[in-house]
Amino acid sequence: MPTQARTQVRHERILDAALSVFASRGYRDASVDEVAEAAETSKGGIYFHFPGKQAIFVALLERSADLLLARIVEAVEVEREPVARADAALRAVLKLFGSHRALARLFLVEALGAGPELRARMAAVNGRFAAFIRQNLDEAVQQGAIAPIDTALASQVWFGALNQIVSDWVLAEQPGRLEDSYPALRALLLRSVGAAP
Amino acid sequence: MPTQARTQVRHERILDAALSVFASRGYRDASVDEVAEAAETSKGGIYFHFPGKQAIFVALLERSADLLLARIVEAVEVEREPVARADAALRAVLKLFGSHRALARLFLVEALGAGPELRARMAAVNGRFAAFIRQNLDEAVQQGAIAPIDTALASQVWFGALNQIVSDWVLAEQPGRLEDSYPALRALLLRSVGAAP
Amino acid sequence: MPTQARTQVRHERILDAALSVFASRGYRDASVDEVAEAAETSKGGIYFHFPGKQAIFVALLERSADLLLARIVEAVEVEREPVARADAALRAVLKLFGSHRALARLFLVEALGAGPELRARMAAVNGRFAAFIRQNLDEAVQQGAIAPIDTALASQVWFGALNQIVSDWVLAEQPGRLEDSYPALRALLLRSVGAAP
Amino acid sequence: MPTQARTQVRHERILDAALSVFASRGYRDASVDEVAEAAETSKGGIYFHFPGKQAIFVALLERSADLLLARIVEAVEVEREPVARADAALRAVLKLFGSHRALARLFLVEALGAGPELRARMAAVNGRFAAFIRQNLDEAVQQGAIAPIDTALASQVWFGALNQIVSDWVLAEQPGRLEDSYPALRALLLRSVGAAP
DNA sequence: GATGAATGAGCATTCATTCAT
DNA sequence: AATGAATGAATGCTCATTCAT
Numbered sequence: 121m122p123t124q125a126r127t128q129v130r131h132e133r134i135l136d137a138a139l140s141v142f143a144s145r146g147y148r149d150a151s152v153d154e155v156a157e158a159a160e161t162s163k164g165g166i167y168f169h170f171p172g173k174q175a176i177f178v179a180l181l182e183r184s185a186d187l188l189l190a191r192i193v194e195a196v197e198v199e200r201e202p203v204a205r206a207d208a209a210l211r212a213v214l215k216l217f218g219s220h221r222a223l224a225r226l227f228l229v230e231a232l233g234a235g236p237e238l239r240a241r242m243a244a245v246n247g248r249f250a251a252f253i254r255q256n257l258d259e260a261v262q263q264g265a266i267a268p269i270d271t272a273l274a275s276q277v278w279f280g281a282l283n284q285i286v287s288d289w290v291l292a293e294q295p296g297r298l299e300d301s302y303p304a305l306r307a308l309l310l311r312s313v314g315a316a317p
Numbered sequence: 318m319p320t321q322a323r324t325q326v327r328h329e330r331i332l333d334a335a336l337s338v339f340a341s342r343g344y345r346d347a348s349v350d351e352v353a354e355a356a357e358t359s360k361g362g363i364y365f366h367f368p369g370k371q372a373i374f375v376a377l378l379e380r381s382a383d384l385l386l387a388r389i390v391e392a393v394e395v396e397r398e399p400v401a402r403a404d405a406a407l408r409a410v411l412k413l414f415g416s417h418r419a420l421a422r423l424f425l426v427e428a429l430g431a432g433p434e435l436r437a438r439m440a441a442v443n444g445r446f447a448a449f450i451r452q453n454l455d456e457a458v459q460q461g462a463i464a465p466i467d468t469a470l471a472s473q474v475w476f477g478a479l480n481q482i483v484s485d486w487v488l489a490e491q492p493g494r495l496e497d498s499y500p501a502l503r504a505l506l507l508r509s510v511g512a513a514p
Numbered sequence: 515m516p517t518q519a520r521t522q523v524r525h526e527r528i529l530d531a532a533l534s535v536f537a538s539r540g541y542r543d544a545s546v547d548e549v550a551e552a553a554e555t556s557k558g559g560i561y562f563h564f565p566g567k568q569a570i571f572v573a574l575l576e577r578s579a580d581l582l583l584a585r586i587v588e589a590v591e592v593e594r595e596p597v598a599r600a601d602a603a604l605r606a607v608l609k610l611f612g613s614h615r616a617l618a619r620l621f622l623v624e625a626l627g628a629g630p631e632l633r634a635r636m637a638a639v640n641g642r643f644a645a646f647i648r649q650n651l652d653e654a655v656q657q658g659a660i661a662p663i664d665t666a667l668a669s670q671v672w673f674g675a676l677n678q679i680v681s682d683w684v685l686a687e688q689p690g691r692l693e694d695s696y697p698a699l700r701a702l703l704l705r706s707v708g709a710a711p
Numbered sequence: 712m713p714t715q716a717r718t719q720v721r722h723e724r725i726l727d728a729a730l731s732v733f734a735s736r737g738y739r740d741a742s743v744d745e746v747a748e749a750a751e752t753s754k755g756g757i758y759f760h761f762p763g764k765q766a767i768f769v770a771l772l773e774r775s776a777d778l779l780l781a782r783i784v785e786a787v788e789v790e791r792e793p794v795a796r797a798d799a800a801l802r803a804v805l806k807l808f809g810s811h812r813a814l815a816r817l818f819l820v821e822a823l824g825a826g827p828e829l830r831a832r833m834a835a836v837n838g839r840f841a842a843f844i845r846q847n848l849d850e851a852v853q854q855g856a857i858a859p860i861d862t863a864l865a866s867q868v869w870f871g872a873l874n875q876i877v878s879d880w881v882l883a884e885q886p887g888r889l890e891d892s893y894p895a896l897r898a899l900l901l902r903s904v905g906a907a908p
Numbered sequence: 909g910a911t912g913a914a915t916g917a918g919c920a921t922t923c924a925t926t927c928a929t
Numbered sequence: 930a931a932t933g934a935a936t937g938a939a940t941g942c943t944c945a946t947t948c949a950t
Contacts, residue, residue, distance in 0.1 A: 127909085148345050148430060151944060162911050164948085169909095173945065233430015235343065243488060270501040276485060277478040277505050284477020285470070291440065304467040308474050312509035320929075324934075348919060359936050361923085366934090370920065521930085542739050542824065545923060556932050558927085563930095567924065627739065627824015637882060664895040670879060671872040671899050678871020679864070685834065698861040702868050706903035714950075718913075742940060753915050755944085760913090764941065 131169050134159045135183060138176045143222035147177060147234040177238055181231065184223055185245045191216050192252070202260035203315050206253060210282065210309070211302060217286050218298035228287045250279045257313060266315045274313050281309060328366050331356045332380060335373045340419035344374060344431040374435055378428065381420055382442045388413050389449070399457035400512050403450060407479065407506070408499060414483050415495030425484045447476045454510060463512045471510050478506060525563050528553045529577060532570045537616035541571060541628040571632055575625065578617055579639045585610050586646065596654035597709050600647060604676065604703070605696060611680050612692035622681045644673045651707060660709045668707050675703060722760050725750045726774060729767045734813035738768060738825040768829055772822065775814055776836045782807050783843070793851035794906050797844060801873065801900070802893060808877050809889035819878045841870045848904060857906045865904050872900060 137159035141150045152173050156163045170176045195212035199205045217224035231242040254275035260266045285305060289295045310316070334356035338347045349370050353360045367373045392409035396402045414421035428439040451472035457463045482502060486495045507513070531553035535544045546567050550557045564570045589606035593599045611618035625636040648669035654660045679699060683689045704710070728750035732741045743764050747754045761767045786803035790796045808815035822833040845866035851857045876896060880886045901907070 130909090146432065149432065152946085153944080163946090164911050164913095165909080167946070229429060229436075232426060233343075233345065235346065235430075239426075239488070269505070273482070273498060273501045274505055276481050277502065280477040280479070280481020280484075281474040282477070284473050284480060287477075288473060291436070301470060304470045305474065308466070308471060308509045311511060312505045314508060320933075327934080349921085350919080360921085361936050361938095362934075364921070364923095365936095524930085540826065543826065546925085547923080557925090558932050558934095559930075561925070623823060623830075626820060627737075627826075629737065629740065629824075633820075633882070663899070667876070667892060667895045668899060670875050671896065674872040674875020674878075675868040676871070677875060678867050681871075682867060685830070695864060698864045699868070702860070702865060702903045705905060706899045708902060714912075721913080743942080744940080754942085755915050755917095756913075758942070759915095 127169075130159075130161065130165070134161065134166060134169055134176065135180050138180055139184075139222055139226060142177065142180070142230055143225045147230045147238075174235075174238065177231075177234060178241060180226065181238075181241060181245060184227065185248070188213070188216055189248065192249075201265065202256045202263060203265055203310065206256045206260075206278075207306060207310075209252065209256070210306060211299075213282060214286075214299050214302055214305075217289075221290060221295070224286050225290045228283060228290055246279065250275045253278050260313075260315070266313050269313055277312060278309055281305070324366075327356075327358065327362070331358065331363060331366055331373065332377050335377055336381075336419055336423060339374065339377070339427055340422040344427045344435075371432075371435065374428075374431060375438060377423065378435075378438060378442060381424065382445070385410070385413055386445065389446075398462065399453045399460060400462055400507065403453045403457075403475075404503060404507075406449065406453070407503060408496075410479060411483070411496050411499055411502075414486075418487060418492070421483050422487045425480060425487060443476065447472050450475050457510075457512070463510050466510055474509060475506055478502070521563075524553075524555065524559070528555065528560060528563055528570065529574050532574055533578075533616055533620060536571065536574070536624055537619040541624045541632075568629075568632065571625075571628060572635060574620065575632075575635060575639060578621065579642070582607070582610055583642065586643075595659065596650045596657060597659055597704065600650045600654075600672075601700060601704075603646065603650070604700060605693075607676060608680075608693050608696055608699075611683075615684060615689070618680050619684045622677060622684060640673065644669045647672050654707075654709070660707050663707055671706060672703050675699070718760075721750075721752065721756070725752065725757060725760055725767065726771050729771055730775075730813055730817060733768065733771070733821055734816045738821045738829075765826075765829065768822075768825060769832060771817065772829075772832060772836065775818065776839070779804070779807055780839065783840075792856065793847045793854060794856055794901065797847045797851075797869075798897060798901075800843065800847070801897060802890075804873060805877070805890050805893055805896075808880075812881060812886070815877050816881045819874060819881060837870065841866045844869050851904075851906070857904050860904055868903060869900055872896070 134155065138155045141155050141158050145154065152163055152166055155173075155176065156166050159166070166176070170179065191212045192209045195208040196205045199208050217227075227242070227245075231238060254271050257266070257269075257271040257274055261268050261271065282305070285301050286298065289298045289301075331352065335347075335352050338352050338355050342351065349360055349363055352370075352373065353363050356363070363373070367376065388409045389406045392405040393402045396405050414424075424439070424442075428435060431439075451468050454463070454466075454468040454471055458465050458468065479502070482498050483495065486492045486498075528549065532549045535549050535552050539548065546557055546560055549567075549570065550560050553560070560570070564573065585606045586603045589602040590599045593602050611621075621636070621639075625632060628636075648665050651660070651663075651665040651668055655662050655665065676699070679695050680692065683692045683695075725746065729741075729746050732746050732749050736745065743754055743757055746764075746767065747757050750757070757767070761770065783800045783803045786799040787796045790799050808818075818833070818836075822829060845862050848857070848860075848862040848865055852859050852862065873896070876892050877889065880889045880892075
């Protein structure tokens, strides 16, 4: 295996370990030692690949956000009309988080307690997603699919609602299937913007 | 001033200081020393009134939750029909948080990073509020004011939406007036459950 | 009750409480608060009667040492010949400690971990007792009851042996009756100085 | 120097420093910082090698007990008859402590004030030693070298006597040579069990 | 590239003592 | 005399980060 590939593998292994450790212990309570152990490497090894604990979290967030956005784009681009697109995005989010609970926990719970800088980065990620929702709502308005509304606020509402559904599921002791919430959630959200479910 | 009153005052002064310090520095990053300084007392003084750092946070949460719930009950009990009641509750929340940004920050941002035990306590507080929303929606359904829906999910959506609106406002660099969001938010939420705004 | 008597009573009550608390928790691990609670008074009350924690310990030691010495003198003065006198002293010690285990613990265990100054005071108390033994042994030698020996060392041996017996009894989980050790101990000690048991 | 050896050296250096600090300042009054300074390392360095302050004390106790027992075994195994063996053990103890006063202080003085858990550990070490004495006395009885006596009590007496001699020497302001006590102590102890000196 | 020993700043908590009431 | 609120110095321990090997 070429050197570069080995490094890449190590890098990924650390991120995987960090995801697991941060999700179960919490970012603040998790120590770099724990991540190192989970990654089957040493503390020094971690610091060779990442400049610090926070950088691991950031890298993890970006890797995950890229994955999430990719899934959404993938799901959305097969649809044409705005409402169906938003619908597809919603389903994609529930599907991804539904099958990656640790990821959901990282995004929706741990990131908030990780300090100001990480919170700001999370806000940026969230912003990307909210902007995507808003853009679709705007298009729906332009196309006359829904009546003119405050799409900035509506996208916040959609985002917050989805956030809450997933957060509750993440923190539930005995969580059911996240995707089961889809039909009812979809109906509520569409109604909220005046679109016929 | 009688001793008992002095103690009460000190107790409150510490909570006020803690609110300010926790909101600006974050619960984890705030030290007991900082709280002591803000309360114009000593570290030992803090520990005379509270058994530990976490207990301060819990006391703060409970004092605030009581205040919030009291405001809501107060606002709600003058209304008769469920939709108007939910409406009043919504307005009360926006009004209280709108004029106590630190409190909002404490509730919606800091509490999440404060570790598992405090998170659980927050969940209980949130649960009380969500249950209140749900109860009103249930009544609205029974009275035929709105069509039968999954009120458990709907209350989550309402809660999540409100949470998001307030959180964004809390974290905004130059926040406007929180209450300005009321009319549009109200319209969205009512539409979401099929009630005519 | 006259004021002076009340003070006296309070003073004693604090010493009794301190004996109990120091014996069960250890001098270092016991807090002044615990003593105050056991004495059914307040921390301030303690400091009215004693200048500090250490002073309580010292007062306790002195009160106890006086009691012990009094018992010994009492037991000894009815005997004439040196060996019988030492014998009586031995029995008195076993009897007193045997019925006051907390006192024994205070003297033989806690006092050692109480810091340099208290250790020095304990050494003085021990010294008084060892000197008493030695004096009797010296008289026994002068009277020809026992052969000439190094009575300084012999008194240390007697003291150490007694100390050990009592200490082991103090620390035993299920202690028997301390006085039961008397006959065999007596025989060993007398033989050690060449006196016919 | 290979890593493993360096670690070993550091480990020992910390124990040596702890011995010195604990002996001079007392276990309770000594701070981990002081130990670190004496070991020419940092507080964190200490905690890399030992899980806590108490663990240092325990390690020290065990290292020392092993040394003491080894010296005794070594001294004893060249002797055949029980009395001579006990004699050799006695001499070995006086010799070791006589040349390691800090060690003696640690064992006989500081360990007692170090709290319940450490006291229990010390009791175990003492027990090993007392059992050794008793075993030799038992053999002497069986071989008819001495008359039948309560060897459990006799071993306590021997142990206590030795303990006292060493303790007094440890706490003396201007101590002489500990080994000088040997002949007279030997005579007393042997006489106490009815063996001809 | 990797290891793990070392660093040192930071922090919650305890507690003997003081003192206003 | 007595109370209990207040003080502040002290300390064990954690952990992100550095670096010699």
